[in-house]
Amino acid sequence: MKKKVLFSFMLLFSLMIILTGCYGKDEANETEGEKASDPNSSTTEQVLNLSASGDLTTMSSLGSLDALAVTAMNSVYEGLYRIGPENEAVPGIAESHEISKDGKTYTFKLRKDAVWSNDAPVTAHDFIYAWSKAINPETQAVYSYLMLDIKNAVKIQDKNDTLYGKIDQLGIKAVDDYTLEIELERPIPYFLSLTTYAPFFPQNEEFTEAQGDQYALETDKMIYNGPFILESWKQGQGWKFKKNEKYWDKDTVKLTTINQKIVKDTATAMNLYEANEIDTATLSSEFVDQYKDSPEFSTFLKPNTYFLRINHENKYLSNQNIRKAIDMGWDKEAMANVIMKNGSIAAYFLVPEGLSSGPDGKDFRDGNGDMNKTDISKAQEYWAKGLKELGTDKVTLEILSYDTAQAKSAVEYIKNQLEKNLEGIKLTINMQPNKQKLALEAKVDFDLDYGGWGPDYQDPMTYIELFETGAPYNQSNYSNSSVDKLIKEARVTVDSKKRWEILQQAEKLMLDDVAFAPTYQVGISRLTKPYVKNLYEHPFSADMSYKWAYIEK
Known part of the structure; x- marks a missing residue:
């Protein structure tokens, strides 16, 4: 009996210890969990792991920019304003601004x-230095065309004008170190959104000049004023951001590290995602069905248009009937729904759906609708007519493309469709890494070029002016005096309704002339780990912002 009582007591005592230990452990874990869910907690590892489809082409805000470079610059540099969580311009280096009654003078504090x-x-001088360098004919930036609405900018770049090269006449001035005044030639409804974009970022003159032609080529040849610094950059491998402890709004920034690894193949990216080595993964078509029911899956339509650039100096492509046949001679709906299968939609336009609304509140697309819709029979008629005009029965062309798996699927589909539907056409594919492809595009060293455009600012002009004669990103030798006239007219038209109508006329004229062959409007299907919070995607300027992102586990 004593043994039984003693045993029972010992058993009860043991259970109490076990239960106490268990409850104590749970309480400790709960506390750790609470700490881990707090991005300010020292126990939370604020590291975001990402992948990129290619390398950074430049880190100079006055360089030749692509989407990857702009997103990287948006992380380490900051302009007067930056694009915010709701895709609005929010204060950056500028605390505030005032606009004159006539809408032509902006004063930034x-x-x-x-x-x-x-x-x-x-200071204000950093903006004047960078913007002046962009406009100056001797140091002119590729994206200086975005600044041509600043007073006297056009004249300063015009060799036939008395103000040519007189950069001190540019309509920007430092009222004092912390007040910047900008005069425009005319009111620009989207000017504030322009200031969020990389070409409008400041540069520190003393540091930049000291680096000479090595500026922004290596991490030690840069200084930063944004949320992060570029700690390392290994060509062909990736790059790493670290939190900038000297950033004016550092308390808002929770991430301490962002690792960006170059991964060109979606299958590899998916393996990394499943292994928890990257925190987001963009899906290509073959993975959408597999993951579309996952709670980590999302899809959205971006205001980005992909198209085939056309080299208008090619002996075949200079023929309008040949261009029409190539534009209308393949199934774009199947391209979007079967090949891309990521939320993309077939494009029969240049200005994408959802970019901006006109003075009547309607989307730009409501005006022109779809143009040059797929019509194989009609395309074959154009093709036969074009061949007859050229005096040939065979056409051989090369398509320049990215070297990614998704791009390969897309251009192979276009090739197969056109070779099936247009008798006598032979297409070859030239796949290049992003940096090399951009170089070939700049030289218009292609026949057809599979590529696209994302908006620099929230207005149709960001697309329409692409195909103006001599525009930096025309990159197709396209020239149409009627289009040019409409673009110039839209730039000086103050009446918003009339301006909107002019821009729609310009788009329609370009589609009638087949300045390019649209393919699809970009949809994105993505997986994102549930612990990644406030990773904001944007329709213009930078594709993504990391400033507000954090990890919550």
Whole structure:
């Protein structure tokens, strides 16, 4: 009996210890969990792991920009304003701004606590230095055309004007170190959104000049005024951002590290995602069905248009009937729904759906609708007519493309469709890494070029002006005096309704002339780990912002 009582007591005592230990452990874990869910907690590892389809082409805000470079620059640099969580322009280096009654003068008040990563203050002079360099004919930036609405900018770049090269006549001035005044030639409804874009970022003159032609080529040849710094950049492998502890709004920034790994193949990216080595993965068509029911899956339509650029100096492609046949001679719906299968839609237009609304509140697409819809029979008629005009029965062309798996599927589909539907056409494919492809595009060293465009600012003009004669990103030798006239007219038209109508006329004229062959409007299907919070996607300027992102586990 004593043994039984003693045993029972010992058993009860043991259970109490076990239960106490269990409850104590659960309480500790709950506390750890609470700490881990708090992005400010020291126990939360604030590291975001991402993949990229290609390398950075440049880190100079006045360089030749692509989407990857702009997103990277948006992370380490900051302009007067930056694109915010709701895709609006929110204060950056500027605390506030005022607009004159006539809409032509902007006065920005700069914050006095903003510094570069080398402790130099960010001042109005940094903006004047960078913008002047962009406009100056001797140092002209590729994207300087976005600044041509600043007073005297066009004249300063015009060799036949008395103001040619007189950069001191540009309509920007420092009222004092922290007040920047900008005069425009005319009111620009989207000007504030322009200031969020990389070409409008400041540069510190003393540091930049000291680096000479090595500026922004390596991490030690850059200084930063944005949420992060570029800690490492290994060509062909990837790059790493670290939190900028000298950023004026550092308390908002929760991430300490962002690792960006170059992964060109979707299957490899999916393996990395499943292994928890990357936190987001963009899906190509073959993976959509597999993951579409996952709670980590999302899809959305971006205001980005993909198209075939056409080299208008090619002896075959200079023929309008040949161009029409190539544009209308393949199934774009199947391209979007079967090949892409990621939320993309067939494009029969240049300006994408959802970019911006007109003065009547309607989307730009409501005006022109779809143009040059797929019609194989009609395309074959155009093709036969074009061949007859050229005096040939065979046409051989090369398509330039990215070297990614999804691009390969897309261009192979286009090739097969056109070779099936247009008798006598022979297409070859030239797949190139992003950097090399951009170089070939700049030289218009292609026949057809599979590529696309994302908006620099929230207005149809960001697309329409692409195909103006001599425009930096025309990249197709396209020239149409009627289109040019409409673009110039839209630039000086103050009446918003009339301006909208002019832009729609310009788009329609370009489609009638087949300045390019649209393919699809970009849809994105993506997996994102549930612990990644506030990773914001944008329809213009940078594709994505990391400033507000954090990890919650």
